[in-house]
Amino acid sequence: xxxxxxxxxxxxxxxxxxxxxxxxxxxxxxxxxxxxxxxxxxxxxxxxxxxxxxxxxxxxxxxxxxxxxxxxxxxxxxxxxxxxxxxxxxxxxxxxxxxxxxxxxxxxxxxxxxxxxxxxxxxxxxxxxxxxxxxxxxxxxxxxxxxxxxxxxxxxxxxxxxxxxxxxxxxxxxxxxxxxxxxxxxxxxxxxxxxxxxxxxxxxxxxxxxxxxxx
Numbered sequence: 705x706x707x708x709x710x711x712x713x714x715x716x717x718x719x720x721x722x723x724x725x726x727x728x729x730x731x732x733x734x735x736x737x738x739x740x741x742x743x744x745x746x747x748x749x750x751x752x753x754x755x756x757x758x759x760x761x762x763x764x765x766x767x768x769x770x771x772x773x774x775x776x777x778x779x780x781x782x783x784x785x786x787x788x789x790x791x792x793x794x795x796x797x798x799x800x801x802x803x804x805x806x807x808x809x810x811x812x813x814x815x816x817x818x819x820x821x822x823x824x825x826x827x828x829x830x831x832x833x834x835x836x837x838x839x840x841x842x843x844x845x846x847x848x849x850x851x852x853x854x855x856x857x858x859x860x861x862x863x864x865x866x867x868x869x870x871x872x873x874x875x876x877x878x879x880x881x882x883x884x885x886x887x888x889x890x891x892x893x894x895x896x897x898x899x900x901x902x903x904x905x906x907x908x909x910x911x912x913x914x915x916x917x918x919x
Contacts, residue, residue: 706733706760706761707730707731707732707733707758707759707760707761707779708732708733708735708758708759709721709722709725709732709733709734709735709756709757709758709759710735710737710742710745710746710749710750710755710756710757710758710759711734711735711736711737711755711756711757712736712737712738712755712907713736713738713900713903713904713906713907714904714907714908714910714911715755715756716807716810716811716866716867716869716870717754717755717756717768717807717866718755718756718768719865719866719869719897719900719904720756720768720769720772720862720863720865720866721756721758721768721771721772721862722756722896722899722900722903723861723862723865723866723896723897723900724772724775724776724783724785724859724862724896725775726895726896726899726900727781727783727785727857727896728775728779728780728781728782728783729781730775730779730781737755738907749764750764750766752766754766756768756771758771758774758775760774760778760779768803768863769796769799769803769859769863772785772786772859772862773785773786773859783856783857784856784858785857785858785859785862786858786859787855787856787858791854791855794854794860795853795854795855795858795859795860796859798846798853798854798860798863798864799859799860799862799863801839801842801843802853802860802863802864802867803863803867805835805836805838805839806836806839806843806864806867806868806871807863807866807867807870807871809832809833809835809836809839809871810832810836810867810870810871810874810875812828812829812831812832813829813832813833813874813875813913814870814874814911814912814913816828816829816832817912817913818912833874833875836871836874836875837875837878840871840877840878840881840884841881843881843884843887844881844882844883844884845883847883847884847886847887848883849883850883850887851890852890853887857894861891864887864891865891865892865894865897865900866900868884868887868888868891869888869891869892869897869901869919872888873911873913873915873916873919874913892919901919
């Protein structure tokens with residue numbers, strides 16, 4: 705079977721899917737949305753236009769969490785991203801927390817910057833940053849004494865890596881949140897995550913708030 709991934713190297717949700725593909729050294733064709741022809745085919749396959757999109761032997765699979773579960777079910781490797789039994793509930797819970805309360809709050813600030821100065825919404829930005837700080841505080845407590853978010857490296861960590869990478873650019877994690885800052889550092893050092901970060905470096909100029917000189 706042939707796997708194709710329509711994705712952009714700088715996209716946080718695309719990283720979320722690239723990380724498990726790299727973890728398990730899964731063979732796939734990377735249909736970068738920076739390359740001619742791929743955006744049009746992507747739009748044909750998925751008119752809603754939200755990436756990433758996995759195509760498995762001609763069948764489109766949408767939504768990053770579902771793509772990861774699809775990979776585990778139909779293209780398993782040594783790393784299982786969703787454990788069996790009741791442990792799966794905690795992993796899925798953390799995945800939703802990281803997407804909704806970190807990734808999506810970070811995105812609110814980025815989208816405001818993309819809109820341009822004439823359409824900035826200071827209330828929207830302040831609310832998003834306040835939500836991020838609440839999530840940071842909760843995650844710092846959660847990560848105390850843990851290496852990964854829930855047991856072994858999992859779907860939750862695939863969500864955490866891009867979430868915390870970009871969120872810290874948008875609204876830095878406070879120095880006092882030692883456990884969360886250490887977790888982010890461990891994520892960035894993991895080879896699969898580091899590979900996604902390196903592949904995105906040529907596109908850092910796309911970041912509308914200005915990419916910091918770190919990471």
